[in-house]
Every structure is written in structure tokens, then in C-alpha cells.
């Protein structure tokens with residue numbers, strides 16, 4: 082295998098993957114291992130990741146989100162009234178491995194009904210949970226509780242509880258036990274068995290229990306094929322478009338070097354031929370752009386930027402979804418075990434944690450800050466509190482499917498937020514996100530050629546009140562638990578709602594030692610307004626973008642069929658998170674992997690390759 086910049090590469094391959102992220106890496110790795118004679122080219126916009134500690138050391142994930150990061154691309158939405166006039170900025174992996182190389186290594190799997198909906202409601206035979214569970218197992222070796230049902234035993238990616246069980250996690254579990262008595266809280270629970278809801282449990286991580294390394298795609302699917310001369314990974318490449326013959330069959334791609342990484346490279350358009358298949362695997366923001374620049378999309382979108390339409394496919398770039406998340410920080414006692422120093426790129430903290438990590442793969446460096454969480458469905462009184470805006474959603478969508486959680490909640494042993502806005506010290510954060518938001522957005526190109534041009538991006542966030550009310554409730558619910566943890570030392574005003582000084586809900590700005598809190602906080606109308614304003618001003622991306630090239634019938638706005646073929650052309654598939662027709666109750670890495678695995682099987686079957 083060659084991981085090269087600019088040259089050498091051949092003029093012709095059997096398969097070209099446009100994008101070198103999570104799903105693409107699984108496809109390349111599986112196909113190359115099964116048939117080393119297949120000539121595969123993977124074209125990635127960003128830089129290589131091989132053996133780099135910022136990628137292999139799990140706790141360093143925030144390094145990739147720092148301003149000026151070269152391993153993610155930031156997409157800014159149009160300002161939205163629903164977000165207090167803000168623009169939402171969504172970072173996406175932009176390096177070999179894509180999201181798998183920069184994500185927070187939080188292991189979360191969808192529930193069965195999410196995938197069953199893909200099959201029954203969107204007409205995709207072969208995509209139900211019974212078909213996908215074997216593929217979920219295929220990707221992983223589950224070290225957290227070896228032998229646990231539904232998990233894998235021999236896959237390339239290791240799943241564990243990480244290198245430490247922090248006191249933040251332990252105290253959060255205890256606070257849940259005491260405060261949230263309508264739900265169970267057990268260390269032995271498996272919240273990721275595709276069905277468990279309303280049970281707080283230890284949260285798994287995409288981290289190797291022995292080596293302490295990130296379970297990313299490149300180091301486990303792609304780089305192990307280095308002996309294979311027929312697999313080429315070309316980095317710093319902007320795929321502009323797919324080329325076609327007169328019968329609308331994909332013949333290859335056109336690309337330019339990404340000037341961000343290769344400022345001195347030529348500015349010409351390069352062409353490579355694919356004799357058998359082109360796969361767009363550039364993610365939820367990237368794949369619709371490749372289709373649109375190739376003339377596949379909605380007429381007015383293409384006309385606006387001067388692209389001649391090849392196929393009228395109005396669903397391209399539509400249906401954008403994510404999970405709406407908030408992280409609310411609390412001051413912690415000095416003895417709190419947090420990854421704050423590492424997350425903030427403090428060199429002393431990094432070298433201290435690296436010492437243990439290099440020795441035995443353990444400690445804070447083999448961690449992602451999340452030890453305990455819950456997939457939560459509202460209990461009857463809570464549903465009442467969600468009120469009218471949520472009732473219809475509940476009755477139509479959630480009530481008939483008892484495995485579907487409405488939210489995820491958990492504790493993070495770190496400050497998530499701007500450190501310069503709060504007093505120095507240790508922090509933990511309460512995190513919560515909605516699993517299946519109602520509102521949809523879109524992503525479209527604004528330039529016919531320039532891959533780096535900002536996108537026409539509407540996140541859709543909080544445009545439907547059914548998406549808002551669970552978040553308002555979750556602030557109050559998690560605040561009760563955060564205050565009941567013995568490590569609690571206060572609520573930093575800059576990163577909480579602006580409650581009036583004489584409100585019963587006012588903040589406890591600082592305490593010097595553990596406090597005993599038994600009373601629930603009472604919220605008046607003004608307090609509720611403060612929480613809504615706060616939620617609109619602070620809700621952010623969960624980095625789980627999906628749905629912009631949906632796999633569903635063409636007449637319903639679909640872009641690909643259930644074999645992942647783009648409607649209206651041949652020889653072109655889309656395989657990444659953009660194909661998800663519906664959301665999943667989970668952080669999305671697991672689903673991106675299963676989409677890659679399923680895509681590899683479909684390609685293998687069509688090309689007559691066995692052993693995938």
C-alpha cells in the first residue's frame with residue numbers, strides 16, 4: 082500500500098473511493114484483504130494519521146477541535162432565530178480515517194427499531210436489525226464484558242471501559258441511584274445491547290483495553306494492508322466531481338490537490354479512471370457536494386451555481402440531521418479525576434498521563450471522560466412535564482416503539498466549554514442530547530468547482546418545539562444530580578442560565594467543601610424563560626451529521642437505493658452516514674462502521690469477490 086502525497090498514482094483503478102474516512106476505510110480494508118488484486122484508490126481531502134499520538138491517544142480528542150485544526154473541517158450554518166441568531170459550527174473529520182480518527186471514542190449503538198425502520202418504513206430490504214447485528218459484531222472485539230450477548234468477539238476494533246473508572250463517574254452513578262429513583266442504576270448494566278433504556282450503566286469506549294489506543298479505522302482496516310501494492314491512499318485531494326460516459330455510467334473522478342496541505346502543488350484538474358465502480362464516501366457534508374458538482378441534484382440548487390443538471394434528484398443535500406446536545410459544566414473538588422489538562426493541550430498534563438499510557442495503556446490518557454450514562458425514555462410524570470409540544474411526537478413516534486430512547490444523558494469528567502469564561506480549576510459536565518430530532522436542515526454547494534467553498538448549510542436545529550422541550554427538562558434533571566455529587570463545588574455563572582439573584586433557582590456559585598442537598602430546585606416562569614434562552618444560545622452539534630443522501634425511494638426524496646446506487650446513473654454508490662434515511666439513538670461511529678461493512682458486502686457480491 083502506498084500512502085502518498087501527489088505521486089505516484091496510476092491512471093486507472095477498479096474502484097475509486099472519493100473520501101477516505103470511516104466508511105471508506107472499512108470498505109477499502111475489507112475488499113483489499115479479500116481480493117488483493119483489486120486496484121483500489123482512496124482519495125482523502127486531509128492529511129495522513131498513521132502512528133500519530135494525537136490520533137492514537139484517545140484522551141486527546143479535543144486537540145482536533147482547537148481553532149486552526151488541520152484534521153477537521155468546520156462547517157458554519159446560516160444564523161438562525163431558533164438559536165438566538167447564532168450560526169452553528171459543525172466540525173467534521175478531515176484526515177485519513179475521518180471521524181474515526183478524531184472522535185470522542187464514545188461507544189454507542191442504535192436500538193433495533195432504528196434499523197428496522199430503515200427496512201420497513203423506508204423500504205430497504207436487508208437493512209433491518211437482524212441483518213445489521215452480525216455486522217456490528219463483525220467490527221468489534223468486546224473487551225468490556227467478554228462474552229456479553231450481542232457483542233463481537235473477533236473484530237478488528239476493541240471496545241472497553243477505558244483505562245480508568247473515574248470518581249466523577251462513580252459519584253454520578255451514586256447520585257442517579259439516590260435522585261432518579263424511577264430508573265435503575267447498575268455498573269453491570271449494558272446500555273448498548275440494542276434494547277436497554279432507563280438504566281444508568283458504565284459507558285463503553287472505542288479504546289483497546291490492553292494498549293489503551295483509539296479503535297479508529299485506518300490503524301485497524303487500512304494501514305494493516307500496507308503490503309498490498311494495489312491499494313493506494315492519496316491524501317490532500319479534493320475530489321471535485323464524478324465523470325460519466327454517454328450512458329451516464331460513472332467512469333472515474335476529477336480532483337485537485339488541496340491547497341491547504343499542498344500550497345505548492347499544481348492547480349490543475351487531474352483525472353483518474355475507475356473501471357468498475359466509484360464510491361462517494363465523503364461524509365454527510367462531502368458526498369452531496371460531490372453529487373451536486375457532478376450535476377446530480379435539485380435544479381434550482383445547481384442553476385444557482387452554474388452547474389448543468391445531469392440527473393434531477395431533489396433529495397441531494399436535503400434531510401440534514403444531527404443530535405442536539407448541551408454540556409453544562411460544574412466546578413469540582415481538586416481530587417476529581419478529570420481529563421481537563423489533556424483536553425486543553427497542557428503539555429505537563431499530557432506528558433504526565435502519557436507516562437502511564439506508554440507503560441501499560443492505562444490511566445486518563447486511555448479515557449474519554451465518560452464513565453456513566455443512560456438512554457432515557459420519560460416516565461409518566463416527566464412526559465407530563467414535557468407538555469403539549471412533545472405529545473404528538475411521543476404518541477406517533479415513541480409510544481409504539483418501547484426500545485426507542487428520547488435522550489441520552491451522562492457525566493463527563495471534564496469541562497466542555499470555553500476555559501477562559503470560567504474560574505480556573507477542575508470541572509465535570511452534564512451532557513444530554515435528543516436522539517431523534519424532528520426538524521431537518523440541508524447542505525448544498527455554493528461553487529461549481531471549489532470544494533473548500535463554504536456550504537449553504539441550514540442545521541434545522543430547534544426549529545420544532547418538540548426538539549426543545551426535552552432539553553429544557555434535561556437541564557433541570559441533570560442539575561439535581563450534579564449538585565448531589567460530593568465532588569460538587571459550584572455552578573459557573575458564565576455557562577449556566579441567567580437566573581435572577583432572588584430566584585429560588587439561583588446558582589450556587591461556589592462552595593468550599595461537599596454540601597448536602599436534599600430539596601429539589603423550584604423554577605418559576607422567569608427561570609423557565611432563562612433556561613429556554615440558555616438552551617437556544619448553547620445547544621450545539623453532537624458531531625453526528627447524517628441523512629443528506631438518504632437511502633429511500635426516489636419519489637420520497639431518496640438519493641440511493643438499498644444497494645446504495647445513486648438513482649439515475651450507474652457505477653456510482655454513496656456509502657457513508659449521509660445515506661441514513663432515519664436517525665439512530667446513538668453516537669454515530671457504530672452506524673458509520675456498519676454502513677461501511679454492509680457497503681463492502683454489497684460491492685463484493687456485485688463484483689464477485691468472496692471472503693469479505
Ligand SMILES: Cc1cc2nc3c(=O)[nH]c(=O)nc-3n(C[C@H](O)[C@H](O)[C@H](O)COP(=O)(O)OP(=O)(O)OC[C@H]3O[C@@H](n4cnc5c(N)ncnc54)[C@H](O)[C@@H]3O)c2cc1C
Pocket residue numbers: 099100101102103104105124125126127146172173174175176177178179180181183184185186187188189318319320321362363364365366367368371532623624625626656657658659667668669670671673
Ligand atoms: C469531533 C467528532 C466527535 C465525534 N465523537 C463520536 C463519539 O464519541 N462516538 C461516536 O459514536 N461517534 C462520534 N462521532 C461521529 C462519527 O465519528 C461519525 O459519524 C463518523 O465517523 C462519520 O463517518 P463517515 O464515513 O460518514 O464520514 P467521515 O468519517 O467524516 O469521512 C468522510 C471523509 O471524506 C473526506 N472528504 C470530504 N469531502 C471530500 C472531497 N471532496 N474529496 C476528498 N475527500 C473528502 C473528509 O475529509 C473525511 O475524511 C464524532 C464525530 C466528530 C467529527
